[in-house]
Amino acid sequence: MRKRGYHHGNLRQALVDAALKLIEEKGPMGFTLSEAAKQAGVTPAAVYRHFAGREDLIAEAARQGYEIFADLMQYAYDSGQPSAMAAFAATGRAYLAFARKHPGHYIAMFESGISVNHSPELAAVSARARGVQEQAAADLSQHIAPEKRPPASMVSAHIWAMSHGVVELYARNSPGTRSPFPPEDLLETGIGIYLRGLGLIAPDS
Missing domain, CATH: 1.10.357.10 (Tetracycline Repressor, domain 2)
Structure with a gap:
């Protein structure tokens, strides 16, 4: 899997953009951090470099x-x-x-x-x-x-x-x-x- 967030140098915003899409589709409590990470093209562990949690x-x-x-x-x-x-x-x-x-x-x-x-x-x-x-x-x-x-x-x-x-x-x-x-x-x-x-x-x- 290509790490889009790292490639563009803005993983934090890539995760926010992914979350916004998931929020719209599933609601604020209907998605996991793993799903946001997958949308952003990174591993779940990478999320915690920028956010303490969902x-x-x-x-x-x-x-x-x-x-x-x-x-x-x-x-x-x-x-x-x-x-x-x-x-x-x-x-x-x-x-x-x-x-x-x-x-x-x-x-x-x-x-x-x-x-x-x-x-x-x-x-x-x-x-x-x-x-x-x-x-x-x-x-x-x-x-x-x-x-x-x-x-x-x-x-x-x-x-x-x-x-x-x-x-x-x-x-x-x-x-x-x-x-x-x-x-x-x-x-x-x-x-x-x-x-x-x-x-x-x-x-x-």
Whole structure:
């Protein structure tokens, strides 16, 4: 067997790429380190030169996913400026787009059971992603009196939960589920109803 990882001089990334493919096919707990090693073209023992175990390997896949996700969220936020509403809505759509384009990363990040505090690096990049949407929420609520203004972190958490629910139920081909509306429409209208209920956007906006 040719040692592809060693040949290219990047065994660590070859193992992450292999894990991402296996996560997408079998789930985060459905594969072994031996399978990841085989996909990467190395012996199982070689994995331990870079990762302490499967959890560390999945955590690195999650960290890389958060890097992509945070950049995408920032791009969505910046693209929506100068409208606070457009920037906020764009970050919600970015969540859905990320889940579709990077399913292996998404599963590693949100469905593997790996804590974002698994490593300082993972904690930092996940906080960066959350921070973008919290900033968008803070921008949107500036016209609300401070004593009536909901915390930006709460608004962001609610939208994050809504986005995650739409992804899980209707955007990932879950067996036996089919949305009567496109996931994008569900998310956009849901965000609109939520924000109107909080008084963050006017009824006729």
